[in-house]
Amino acid sequence: MKVLLAFAGSRGDAQPGVLLGRELQGRGHDVTVAVSPNLVEFASRHGVPAVPFGLDSDELLRAQRDDRRFRHLNPFQRLRAIVDLQRRGFGESARDLVAATRGHDIVVTGMACEEVAVEVARHHHIPVAAVHFFPIRPNRSVPVVATGWGQRIPGPLNRLGWRALTAARARALASEVAALPAAPASFDPVGVPGAQGYTAIQAYDPELFPGLANELRDSPFTGFPVPDTTQYPDVEPEPVAFRRTAVIGAAPGTSTGVSAGRHRNGVAYPAIQAYDSELFEWLIAGPAPVYAGFGSMPVADPVAVEAMVREAGRRLGLRVLLVGPMFRGRIGAELAVVDQVDHRAVLPLCAAAVHHGGAGTTAAALRAGVPSVICSVQADQPYWGRQVESLGLGATAPFAGLTANRLERLLIRATEPDVRLRAAAYGARFRDDGVRRAADVVESLAPDTVARDAAELSAATIGGV
Numbered sequence: 001m002k003v004l005l006a007f008a009g010s011r012g013d014a015q016p017g018v019l020l021g022r023e024l025q026g027r028g029h030d031v032t033v034a035v036s037p038n039l040v041e042f043a044s045r046h047g048v049p050a051v052p053f054g055l056d057s058d059e060l061l062r063a064q065r066d067d068r069r070f071r072h073l074n075p076f077q078r079l080r081a082i083v084d085l086q087r088r089g090f091g092e093s094a095r096d097l098v099a100a101t102r103g104h105d106i107v108v109t110g111m112a113c114e115e116v117a118v119e120v121a122r123h124h125h126i127p128v129a130a131v132h133f134f135p136i137r138p139n140r141s142v143p144v145v146a147t148g149w150g151q152r153i154p155g156p157l158n159r160l161g162w163r164a165l166t167a168a169r170a171r172a173l174a175s176e177v178a179a180l181p182a183a184p185a186s187f188d189p190v191g192v193p194g195a196q197g198y199t200a201i202q203a204y205d206p207e208l209f210p211g212l213a214n215e216l217r218d219s220p221f222t223g224f225p226v227p228d229t230t231q232y233p234d235v236e237p238e239p240v241a242f243r244r245t246a247v248i249g250a251a252p253g254t255s256t257g258v259s260a261g262r263h264r265n266g267v268a269y270p271a272i273q274a275y276d277s278e279l280f281e282w283l284i285a286g287p288a289p290v291y292a293g294f295g296s297m298p299v300a301d302p303v304a305v306e307a308m309v310r311e312a313g314r315r316l317g318l319r320v321l322l323v324g325p326m327f328r329g330r331i332g333a334e335l336a337v338v339d340q341v342d343h344r345a346v347l348p349l350c351a352a353a354v355h356h357g358g359a360g361t362t363a364a365a366l367r368a369g370v371p372s373v374i375c376s377v378q379a380d381q382p383y384w385g386r387q388v389e390s391l392g393l394g395a396t397a398p399f400a401g402l403t404a405n406r407l408e409r410l411l412i413r414a415t416e417p418d419v420r421l422r423a424a425a426y427g428a429r430f431r432d433d434g435v436r437r438a439a440d441v442v443e444s445l446a447p448d449t450v451a452r453d454a455a456e457l458s459a460a461t462i463g464g465v
Contacts, residue, residue: 001446002104006034006097006120007131008054009112010296012360014039016131016203016225016435017110021048023439034100051100054093054113090116090176098123105446111136111380115173118198127197127445131438133359134380137200137219138162141211146382151390201441203434204359205366208387220441223434224363227344279346282336286319288351289336290411291370293323294399297356297377302326309354310335311404316411318351343368352414354407356399357381362388369427371414373407375399392422 003024007017014035021031025048033043034053043050093113097120101107107128109117114130121128135142143150144161153161202221206213213221283289292309299305306327313320314334322337329337343361347353347368355361357374362384365372372394374385385396395413397406413419 001106001443002030002032003106003108003442003446004032004034004097004101004104005108006053006100006113006117007110008036008093008116009110010036011039011042012295012358013110013112014043015227015360016133017108018043018046018048019225019227019435020108020131020438020442022046023435024442027439027443029443032100032104034097051096053096053100054116090173091179094120094176101126106442108442115169115177119177121197127199127447129199129201129442129445131201131203131225132219133203133225134383135202135204135209135212135216136162136166136380137216138166139212139215141209141215142383143386146376146386148386150386199441199445201438203438204363205431208391220437222437222441223431224359224367225434225438226360226363226367226432227435278331279336279338279341282331283321283346283349286333287317288349289313289319289321290352290354291321291323291347291350292354293341293361294356294375294377295358295361297399299324299326302328306337308402308404308407312407312411315404315408318411321346321350352394352411354411357384357388357396359384366393366423366426367430367432369424369430371395371419371423373397373410373414375402375407392419393426394419394423 001024003021005017005021007014014033017033017035021033021043025031031048033048033050035043035050036054036056037052038056040050040052093116097107097113097116101120101124104124104126106126107117107121107124108131109128110131111133118128118130138159139162140155140159142158142162143153144158144165145153200216200219202216202219203223203225204221205223206221290309290313294305302324306322309320309322319333320335321341322335323339323341325339327337329339331337343364344367347364347370350368350370352371352373353361353365353368354373354375355365357372357376358381362372362374372388374381374388374394374396375398376382376385376396377399382396382398388394389396395410397410
């Protein structure tokens, strides 16, 4: 089977495509991963053939930073901003994908470029699978408005709202879609939920959205596509099975909950596995720090953000691990600043994770069993923040307008004993097999698989007669 995996967006958007590509490649399939031009080297470094398509994701992130509508209180203004961003580079992405898809049996895509990939699959007469990192299909269970009062919206109105958003996106992109090469009229359309040739893979834990699995019975749930480092240790090192849980207001140097030799999936991990000895020495030298990192989100004033996070930590007697290439790297007694870290190794050593609420970082915090303080910027991030808060796994607020006072209050809420216990309990039952389960779904959708299954059924029927 020849599979094209088209995953536009930042590294967090591309990594699930790389992981899925490696899993399918390991099963003997011919795989190509299409990512933003600036991420081709990242994908290739992890052993999958990669080609560029569309615009540089850094360029799109800069556009998001400069568009004030992404921070507008009106959700419809934010929706317009998202659609306008999707229009940017739509033609280039489609042109690149039309060429890259030629000769493949199936297209697998992420949420950032689903509309483009669906039309390209239509053009080539092949099925398409869309990997959803958040529930965007019409449903009753997920509030359509990511606000406190949105939790009170009746289920039927939520479903209508999600339908309206889906229709609005389709209308906004209609002119770009019309400009693409048309598929023959005899081909059954894809891209519409329920239509032939389209499958939406729900790549998150349905437990986080009570009632949703019963609504989306035609969409397979595979769990978060996190690295399974028993197979792919070079994507992220194995976790550190040594954990300290800080106590708010405790004397410097005190911590609780030290453990070692933890087992996961039947494998015993060593107490410490250092891939950065200086950082790990800092991590274990004192009480558990607060992790703070905002992924690829544009940070307009890194100096002010650093001061804010550091001040909130100082007030609570917590050390701070600040992560991001926009900050000036250094390691001191109460503050360590580094470009990037392995979430799976570092987050279990932290008291809480302050982050933007991307699906990947949210999954990493949930997997580590630590509370989240989600400071959302755009897209699905406010929804993850509200859902994590509503389930008692953390706290949330918009990144815009965040101050040291507000961050301090959020950290106090997120590190209350009951929140820490719930987060730890969720981490203990987190499933690591999301990539393998997604690969199973993709294999089941391939045209040759369908034909083979039909032939086997026919042979079995004849044999039975």
